[in-house]
Amino acid sequence: MSLLVDGYNVIFAEAGKSPVNESGECERLRTGFLERLEQYRTLSGEEITVVFDGGAGGAHLARHQWFGGLEVIFSDPASDADAEIKRLVRESTHARDLRVVTDDRELAQYVRRFRARVSGTGELLAKMERAEERAEKSAEEADPACKFTGPEPYEVDDWVEVFGDFDEEDPDEE
Numbered sequence: 001m002s003l004l005v006d007g008y009n010v011i012f013a014e015a016g017k018s019p020v021n022e023s024g025e026c027e028r029l030r031t032g033f034l035e036r037l038e039q040y041r042t043l044s045g046e047e048i049t050v051v052f053d054g055g056a057g058g059a060h061l062a063r064h065q066w067f068g069g070l071e072v073i074f075s076d077p078a079s080d081a082d083a084e085i086k087r088l089v090r091e092s093t094h095a096r097d098l099r100v101v102t103d104d105r106e107l108a109q110y111v112r113r114f115r116a117r118v119s120g121t122g123e124l125l126a127k128m129e130r131a132e133e134r135a136e137k138s139a140e141e142a143d144p145a146c147k148f149t150g151p152e153p154y155e156v157d158d159w160v161e162v163f164g165d166f167d168e169e170d171p172d173e174e
Helices: 007-015 025-044 081-090 105-110 123-144 152-164
Strands: 002-006 047-052 066-067 070-074 098-099 117-119
Touching: 002 007, 002 081, 002 123, 007 025, 007 047, 007 081, 007 123, 025 047, 025 070, 025 123, 047 081, 081 098, 081 105, 098 105, 098 123, 105 117
Parallel strands: 002 047, 002 098, 047 070, 098 117
Antiparallel strands: 066 070
């Protein structure tokens, strides 16, 4: 199953609204989202394509990019992400293997006609959050605490008994 993500739709759903028009705010939100989504992709193994509105302001951007293992597509400046997603689904020879992530009802109805599946943005965000929690837990469990605290006193005594006492003042003694 390949995911086809309506990028700004997910970002705005997470933010609770459209980002403010501060310089660089939209780019910051987009980059943060792509970083989290790339981590999710790495853990899930899913093939993911993210589609964003290109808009006139993004005319200088390459329409097709890679962000880690994520395929990132910006719509033509004269179009929008919904039209690009519709085109991708319509032209797909395996639309049944696509899952479109969006809360846009009109877009969801359209892609379902081609037998693509639809998931809401909340479902993807929840999966991303669970993947982040698993990654954090895995990182914590990767190294036992004793790795950073050194040997216990009884372990030192055992080693001294086996190998003898080492005199730190005489570096030539081995």
